[in-house]
Structures are given as structure tokens and as C-alpha cells.
Amino acid sequence: MQIHLVVPGLIWPAVSALGPASGLELTSLAWLIGQGRRSFAPFEPLDAQLARLMGYPDDAGALPLAALRRLGEPALPAPGAGSDWLCADPVSLSFAREHLLLNEFPADELQPEDVAALVAALNDTFSDLGTFEAATPNRWYLRLAAPARARFFPLHDVVGRPVRDFLPEGEDARLWQRTMNELQVTLHNHPVNQAREAAGHRPANSLWLWGAGMPRPAARSVARTIQADDPLMRGFALAAGCTVTTPDCAKALDGDSLVVLDDLLLPALHLDIDSWRTRLAKLEHTWFAPLAVAVRSKRLRALKITAPGDRGTLEVEVRAADAWKFWRKPLPLDMLLKSIAPAVASPQHHSGTR
Template identity: 60%
Template structure:
């Protein structure tokens, strides 16, 4: 039996003076790191790694259509519509750059979301139709496909927007659409009210996920366990059973488990939330899985953790239990080993030009 764990956000994204996982009891994770093999691969966006598990490759993956398929009121996978994610965001200037920030569901009331979407539909009726599946997951339904490269929201959060503008044949159309949507939302009474009360305004949408199905996803396991709509959509498109993450169920058949509880805390650099989430993962997954390997209940366990500097891959086999000479490897030590090297200053001052008398 095989279990695959995909955990975005497990790798803390920045170097800190004190290790981000320092002081946490992570014996199960340490056992998995020490008894098995681990390696750091180069950076690759999380969504591409997730899609590859379902047999999808390429730069123009239909991520919006797949995420829409993972929503509660999912349409049929061949409904004849084309989709873009059109998530509400906040744009703000930091020095000379315009930065983008996303919203959590609890930061935007459903009634406000509905009013903002209605305002967009009044302006863009000839383009398509906006809809909100949750307060912070919006979509734009199009009558036909668009030839454009759009960057996933997760790649842009906290970074200068100018590096992630639309590209391709229809780039000008979507750049203009995003600019016009920014004007509509910025001038909306709800946005002004939020700013007046000290809240971040919804002053733009981020369009992403354009792409067409060249082939349907393939089931990566007998069961997919996930809670995020993109993973659920991929599972539904591959006709694979899908359920919420549950260890007891995962131990009964080959299972892909996607756990994204650390994703947003890492993205927002919320260290306290990240540490709490890591402790929960140790209790609910790492320690029980290490014990299941020891008892021979799992043939192979593969943990993949996409991060902003690279991807951690940990592989464990049932036979690794007998390799007693392999000692546990503390997770905090691994994080420190992957952190950027500190800048070193030269021991001697730089040479100076020879002095000449005039």
C-alpha cells in the first residue's frame, strides 16, 4: 500500500535568526526524515506539481475549470463554458511597487462579495459572467476560450504585480479588463466604507487559470483526500473518489492526501499559526504514519512539500525500519540547512588607491 502526502507550506519560506520549528516536539517527522531518504529539488509552482500527480503537464493547464469543478455546486466537466478564476484582491503601493494581497473567507462577508460581483456583471455583461462560489473564490464564465497566459494568484501574493501581467495573444484584452475592474471596485461604495473603517478594500480582481483540456486527468491513487477545490476538481475530473483527509481511511488503500493547512500561514509569514498547524500535522499524520511504517502497515510513503525556494521530497519504505543506523533528523535542522547562506563580510578592508602628493 502506498500513501502520497502533498503539503504546501511545510517549508517555512524565510530564514530566521531562531529556527521556525525550534522547540516543537516533532519526533514522528524526524523519524520519517531520518529513516527514509530526503532531497531538495528545484523550485516548481505548487499547482504544476499537483497537476502532474494527475498526469497533466504544460504551461496552459485549465486550472480555473478544474477549481470550478471542485466547488460545492460544480457544473458538469463538459458544460461548454470556459472559465477564469477572478479572485478579489487588494492592491496597494509599497515604495515604488504595487503589491497584491488576497483575502481569507472570514475577511470578506458573503453579502459584500455578492454586491461587488453584481457590480462587475453590470459593467462586463458583454464579456462573460462573474460568479462567487465563496466570498473569496470568484470566477468569470466565458463563452469562448482565450489565448492568454495568466499567473496563478499564489505566485503573485506579496510580490510586485508588474512582473505577473497577462501575456500572449489576448494579453491586452485581459490587461484592460483587469484595469477596468479595478476602477469599478475601487469606486464602489463598499470599498470606500471598508477603507473608512480601517479594513482592506477589494479594489481589484486577479484573473488566472486560463487553459483548455487537452486530456483528462488520470487518477493518481484509489482515493484522493483533500479539502481545497483544485484538488477536489482534479479528483472529480479523473473520476477518482474524493474525501476529506482522514488517516484511518488513508491506511486502507493507496491514497493521495493533500493537506494545505500550512499554505496560507506560510504565505502570510504567520509564524504562530504555522507552528500550531505543524504541531497538528505531527499529532494527526507524521507520528501515526511513522508508527504505521514501523509496524509494516505501509509499503511506501512519499511526502512532497513545495516551497518558494525548492521542493522537499521524503521517501520511506517499509524496509527502512530495519536500518537502525539511520538516526532521526530534526526538522528544524533541515530548515536551517535549506536557508540561504548569510552574507559574509571580508576580514580585511578593501584596497585603497595609492596616495599621491600634488
């Protein structure tokens, strides 16, 4: 039996904090890192890595990420066949010096009644574009009336960066850039956002559109159990004909499993070190400790940990057959992070994320 654990956000971003895990009791994670065979691959977008894990070929072109994420939304009915979608996530734009920067919202910051009012206003004003809907307060969608002939950049690529470097490209680029400006005006002037600003709260003053791609046949099904809460990964799994469940370590140990743990992703993106440390300590208790025990006892034949980050992707392969190699000493996470070379600036436009 083997488990593949994908943990985006485990590698703390290079731009901040040396020793982010200092003082945390991460003995099981340190044992797994030290015991395993480690490799470090160049930066690759998270969605491209998830696609490859689910069997999509590298040369498949722009993936329909919005349609896939919409498919993976547990709170919404399955989308109709043949629909074209965009993710239309609410964001807050603000100026920092001469740059317009974008930040997303956590799941609990926008109130459901405010979201309902904003979505209703968008549908009244932009009915020619299609239909807006909200799966959660921070995950919205646009079901397009006509396919978008433009390329868009995923939200996670843009957080905290100058928006001007990630505007839509392609045949209808100017149309969609103008549309995004009009969306900003409508949202900025809405009473919900006026009230939020008056109360000192961040306004949802724009939408970030992304994830366009022509729907096409799903990748071939993979013969493993899929565990994930992330709706994009759930969508990949469902499109491939796989059963997908909520992450649960005990159930993962019942058979070969691919598990995506996204607990650390948003705290890492937002440099929220307190939340990152709290969640990492929880993962140590709920995942790394029982998996280390399973490897030592040979209940688990092999464990692979994949940790995509802004510097690259760490991979650790731990095998039960190697557990007796006492000279492989535990390697604390902070020590590992210090050993990783500083990030090389990745190109702002890369086809794997459009």
C-alpha cells in the first residue's frame, strides 16, 4: 500500500521569514523528511501538477479550470454538459505605491447576504455576459453566454502582485480588459461595498476572471482513492470518473490513495505565518505522525510527499524497506528550507497556468 500526499504551502515563500516553523514540535515530519529520498524540481504551477497527477497530458493546452472547479463544488448541482465557465472570484484591489495590487478573501470574510446582493447586481447589469453564481462567499462563477476567446491567469498567480502584469491576453483581450474595468465600477459603487468601506472593512471591489478553456473529454480514470477538499482537485477527480472523499488519514491507510491537503496554501500565499504555523502543527498530529508510524510498522509500503511552492517543488519518497537505515537522521523543516536555493524569478506569463 502506498500514499501520495500533495501539500501545497508546506514550503514557506522565499520572500519572508527565515525559520517559519521554529519552535514547533514537528518530529514526525522531520523524521519523514530525513528518512526519505529528497528531490527538488523547478517551479511549476499547482494546477499543472494536479492535472498531470490526474492523467492530463502536458501538451493538452489550456485546461478548463473553471469548468473543473465548478464540477467539484459540493454545494452546487452538477453543471450542465457543454457549458463554458469562468471563475469570477471576488477580490479587493488596492494601491501600493504606483502598483494596483490584488488580494483575495478568506471563506468567512464576506457575509452570505452581501454576496447575494452583489451577485444579483452583477446579473442585472451584465446579463449579456452570462449568469453569475456563488458557490461560497469567496468562490464565484460566470456561466458564459458565449465562449471567451482570451487567456486568463489563475487567481493564485496574481495575489499580492501588480495586476497590470496579468491582464487577459489573446483575441478578445481588450474586450475582457474593458469588461473587468466595468465590473470594478459596478462593484465599487454598490451599497454593500460602500457600507463595508465606511465600516473600515475591505470592499469586494473587483472580480478576478480566470480558468477559461474549452471543455473536452476527461482524462482517463486513475486507479486510486482520491481525497481532497479543494474543489478544483475534486473536479479533476470527478471528471476522470474517480470517487473523491474528504481527507481522512485512517481511511487513506485502507488502500492506495492520492491525498491533497490544501490547509497551508492560503496562509502561505498571504504570508499569514500564525495561521500557517497553527495549521502545520495540526497536520503534524493528524497526518505526519500516523503516517510515520505506518511506515515504521510496514503497514505503509511507500509514502510520497509532494510540496509545490514558489521556489520549486519538493518531493520526498519514504519507503518502509529503508526505515532500518539508522544513519538517516531527522531533518527539521526549517533546516530543509534554508538548504533550498533562493527562488529564481519565474516568468510572469507561463502557459501552464492560463
